[in-house]
Amino acid sequence: MKNSQLYKGSLTTILMKLLEENGRMYGYEITQKVKLITAGELNITEGALYPALHKLEAEGHLEVEVEKVDNRLRKYYKLTESGQKENVNRLAELEEFIRNMQNLVGNPKLKLG
């Protein structure tokens, strides 16, 4: 993932936001969607994506649906009720973070350090 340290902490928030907007998605679809939205700037690696999805699933924030597509089993993830609540909290937290960072870094009058 690009600038991994900065994005890493936001991975689950990104995943939950995508699922909120798209209803249900499968792993590969998520990687493609992120690439598309960020015009190829952000690339979620497979090695980070699946553990994050499985963790959210184990915590009860996501549930799965499986369907046979092209004779292949496809696993879709979607938000549970608790996932929806968690999503709202995390988005609020992220927005606050962005605001604070903008104030800190984007303010030309303020000198850091």
Add this chain to the structure above:
Amino acid sequence: MEAKKITQQQMEALFAFTRKHYVEYYDLQAELADHLANAIEERWQAEPGLTFDEALQLEFKKFGIFGFSDIVAERQYALQKRYYRLVWKEFRSVLTFPVILFITGLAWGMYHSIMAYHHSYAFFMFLLIVVSSWKLWRLKKEYHKRRKETGRKWLFEEILFSCGGFGVIMPVPLQLSHFMFDEGISQMLAAIVSVLLALFFVYDYMVLFRMPARAERYLQKVYPEYGLEKTA
């Protein structure tokens, strides 16, 4: 020209590929094989000249130098955690008034028995260990039978039937016995041990009897494809 699609044979090759890279469990194999299939098909749209193996190697590289191993380890950790959340949930659901009364009665009975004759602890301990070992052995056999029938390994099924690694905590009462065989055991110690032992009996019942009996229901929830595969 129509874009190339993954054939059934290539799909099987992808499953074999995940197995070769130490993904033992079918649930994860299916997810990763589908991922690779999608990625290869997408790549073929841009580079139709690539062979299946070339495209597969290029896509597998994206998983990094550790390949699937991190994903497998994290999945194991996540499902263990889910198992213990389930144990806790089940525990709360069985904790009705009659059960609390039963636990209290059991602890009370054992306390008096230990105070009257402290070696009676050995009897309770062995009862617990013998019953657990026997049941654990039965469950192991049942799990192997199920695996043979489906021909597949499901991670959550394995956790359920090994009772979340119950073999490791089974000897805990034996550890407690260090305190029990000294002369003149204190009332406090006897009371604590009796309560712990009574809770241990309940935990035993939960993970060894109640939860494996409900395996089908849990597995269906964790793996919607579990039923799909059986009927296919």
